[in-house]
Amino acid sequence: MYISKIRIKNFRLLKDTTFLLNENEKQELSLLIGRNNSGKTSFIMLFDKFYRNESFKFNFYDFSTSLRDKIFKIDENTVIEDLSIQMILEIKYDIKDSLENISDFILDLDPDVNIVKILFECSIDKDRLVKDLQQVKKYKEKFIEKNLPDYLISKNIYVFENEADLEVQNRGNLVKKDISAVRKLINFQVIHAKRNVSSSETSGNGKGALSEMTTKYFNKEHKESSADFFEINDAISTMDSTLDDKYKTHFEPFLENAKKFLDIKDLRVISDLESKQLFTNHSKIVYGDGSNNLPEHLNGLGYVNILYLLLQIEVKKKYFLDEKKDINLLFIEEPEAHTHPQMQYVFSQKIQDIIREINKEANLQTFISTHSSHIVSQCNFSDLRYFKLKDGNINVKNFYTDLDAKYKGKEEYFKFLKQYLTLYSSELFFAEKIIFIEGTTEKLLLPYFISQYDKLVVAPQNKISSQNISIIEVGANSKVFKYFLEFLEIKTLIITDIDTTKIVITPATAEKKESSSNNACPVIEGDNTSNYSIKEFLNIPEKTETTKLAQWFNKLKENTLQDDSHFIKIAYQIKESGYHGRSFEDSFISLNLKEIVKFKESDILGIQNKDKLIDSRTDFYELTKDILKINGKSDFASSLLYLALTGKVEWKTPLYIKEGLQWIAN
DSSP: EEEEEEEEETTTTEEEEEEESSSSSOOEEEEEOOSSSSSHHHHHHHHHHHHHTTOOOOOOBOHHHHHHHHHHHTTTTOGGGOEEEEEEEEEETTTTTTTGGGGGGOOOOOOOOOOOEEEEEEEHHHHHHHHTTTOOOOHHHHHHHHGGGGGEEEEEEESSSSSGSSSGGGGOOOOEOHHHHHHHHHEEEEEESSSOOOOSEEETOOOOHHHHHHHHHHHHHHTTTTTGGGHHHHHHHHHHHHHHHHHHHHHHHHHHHHHHHHHHOOOOOOOOHHHHHHHHHHOOEEEEESSSSSSSGGSOHHHHHHHHHHHHHHHHHHHHHHHHHEEEEEEOOOOOTTHHHHHHHHHHHHHHHHHHHHHHTTTEEEEEEOHHHHHHOOOOHGGEEEEETTTEEEEEEEEHHHHHHHHOHHHHHHHHHHHHHHHTTTGGGGEEEEEEOHHHHHHHHHHHHHHHHHTOOOSSSGOOSSSEEEEETTTOOGGGGGHHHHHHOOOOEEEOOOOEEEEEHHHHHTTTTTOOOEEEGGGOOEEEEEHHHHHTTTTOOOOOOOHHHHHHHHEEEHHHOTTTTTSSEEOOOBBBBTTSSSSSHHHHHHHHHHHHHHTTTTTTSSSOOOGOTTTTTTOHHHHHHBBTTOOOHHHHHHHHHHHHHHHOOOOOOOOHHHHHHHHHHO
């Protein structure tokens, strides 16, 4: 028995959101990922609001912003069901499951139907609100905003068969249920991101968060009369007996006058130690080897946080095992707080072991929200659920199945992508924007170009350095990320080279009119490109479509194959100052030749044939081939960067890079 689908309507940014889990088997772990403000916390909080006690009330701000104008204009004709907050759980079961608790929700007795659909609904008491609004002469919107919680019916629970039952005219088919029936079926536990952990100095006798957790664990065990604690109680009884004798000697003179005056023969002070109070007030967690102990608040905050999480999970585990519900839901919000990357790696591995351990004894489904690329990299990609805000609504995407379908026919691309994201750049899931760099030279110099760009930007929010932009070197593999980027819809700049080529006909192949090779050449001589990213992202025609290919290549040189409305942009060399470079080095040298000549003798590495490096040359393609060593690109770039950072020169940024940076910044 497991939850296979969760649908949410009209709750904050979750206007109409469907969360799909594995269809044919229980999904033990779901990793909720996405950028900030993408609805992950709201998703968890909605369970709190529906499932927990009255202290978790809905309010005006829980309704999607698109509904607020309708709520302000509510009247007798308002279809109130359209304004309700809804959560629908679809539960699958089979003949191996006990139906004792779920039978209360089964409407169709057909043995082939094994799905239960439960609707949780928070609705507005329209009649009462409209009546009271008649007494409000002005500021009606403010009245609704402040007082709407008093007009909400927040614990409506129904079971239904078909989506059509949710339509207004068919709501008579809904069968009302009580929250108590749901609680018999489902155990819900949550560990929120706001955790009371601190490594700061404490004052007085306040207990640390870890010590409080041991108290909760003890009280839970004690409540269940665990045999393990009878020994503790026996020890406390022995202490009581010893203290009784001491108290009699100490307090007897004090009580003597009271006994005589009240004519009470036996008035005593006795010891009344209770294990619960003893743990609450006189127990704590310490670090050390026994002879040199330190209190918990003197340990690092990351360790305190992880220990707190693990202790919390142990307490939740007790609830799951003791209460024996058919479905157990555990939500953990942002476990990575205060922890360094290595600890996040370890926690991600350990938490999966703990989940599997609990699953041996309890039917558990766990949901973990995170912003940690390190946690993501240690989980199965089939467990990822990506939250994306688009057009005012949160969409939850199944990373693995959706992308697997897109990469059909290019399975090797998908295999590389999964390995790359695991080993190098899971941060891409959380980036607001991305810059892909295909060359080592660009990687070294891009931070300098960005700083030069930001100097000219007036508005702080438009400076690249103030934005959450991930800069990733992918070599020639950016083509592999095409469907991934389209799937996440992240604004991405790919900086690459135009890499023009031309067909060379040899005598041996001239009669057959076959090309022997596509050789590198200056842009002015080219008829094609060897750049795989440009071919992939800008949809090069087939070789056999010669006319279309020629037209496509002309548009490529003119930089008219793409517009700024798309969320992926390829930045490659364009004509500047009358010259069209083929590579970064070619383009950079054409702009900065006079300055390069000044430093050629000793300050610039990676170059050769220095006698050919003269500032009057205009054949920049040939010049680049003449002076740049075959393996000298990184040395060349490092030298350029050193000269710039030491204030000896201010290099000009190639136009295609400037335009790319302007596009990604806005």
